[in-house]
Every structure is written in C-alpha cells, then in structure tokens.
Amino acid sequence: MFGKAGVDKFAGVAWTPSATGAPVLDGALTWVDCRVSAVHDAGDHHMVVGSVVELGPVRDAQPLLFYRGRYAVHAELDTRGWSGEVLDNLLTAQRQSEWS
Incomplete structure (x- = not known):
C-alpha cells in the first residue's frame, strides 16, 4: 500500500x-518520532538523520520480519531456515525501558 503511487x-x-x-x-x-536533522545524498536515495522526539510504548507481541525476500514471525524462523545470530540479535535487542 505505501509503496504504490497515489495521493493519500x-x-x-x-x-x-x-x-x-x-x-x-x-x-x-512500537514507534519512534523524529525531527529531521540532516539529509544526505546516497546514490539514487537519500539518507535521513533524525533527532528522536518521542518513543512509543512497546507492545508484547511477535514482530513481522522481512529477511532475504521473505516475511515471517519468530515462530517460523527455524522451520524456514532463518535461524542465526543476526536474527537473534534483532529479537533480543534491549527495549526502551532497559536503556541506561
């Protein structure tokens, strides 16, 4: 929906x-609200750097992941060959309340 051309x-x-x-x-x-601090050219894209204004609450649910061209939730990772250190790090990253 968001990748399609259109007005709204x-x-x-x-x-x-x-x-x-x-x-x-x-x-x-969850969500992160930012103000744009800088925009840099990055080939045929732009890299946007934001200053965090507000962090949303974290809901206790499984994220939908897109990895190597496929979507899955954590319960499907091992059965679809997605186990590994990179995904483990994503799923065990500290939550906002644990930041020091």
Whole structure:
C-alpha cells in the first residue's frame, strides 16, 4: 500500500498523529518520532538523520520480519531456515525501558 503511487497513502489505514504530526499506525508494536536533522545524498536515495522526539510504548507481541525476500514471525524462523545470530540479535535487542 505505501509503496504504490497515489495521493493519500493513509486512506483506509487507522492511525493517530504523533507529537510532530507524523502518523503512528494503529497496532504498531512500537514507534519512534523524529525531527529531521540532516539529509544526505546516497546514490539514487537519500539518507535521513533524525533527532528522536518521542518513543512509543512497546507492545508484547511477535514482530513481522522481512529477511532475504521473505516475511515471517519468530515462530517460523527455524522451520524456514532463518535461524542465526543476526536474527537473534534483532529479537533480543534491549527495549526502551532497559536503556541506561
């Protein structure tokens, strides 16, 4: 939906505005609200650096992962050959409440 051309990418999608007005999708496991600090050319893309304004609460649920061209949730990783240190690090990363 968001990768398609069109005027209103959020039509029919439930969301609420963050402190900066950015859309926070209903049901997201968490979110980060940022103000743009810098934009750098990166080939045929742009790299955007943001300053964090607000962090959303973290819901206790399984994330949908996209890795090597496929989608899966954690329970499917071993059966689909996705186990490994990289994915383990993603799934065990510290939560906002654990940051020092």
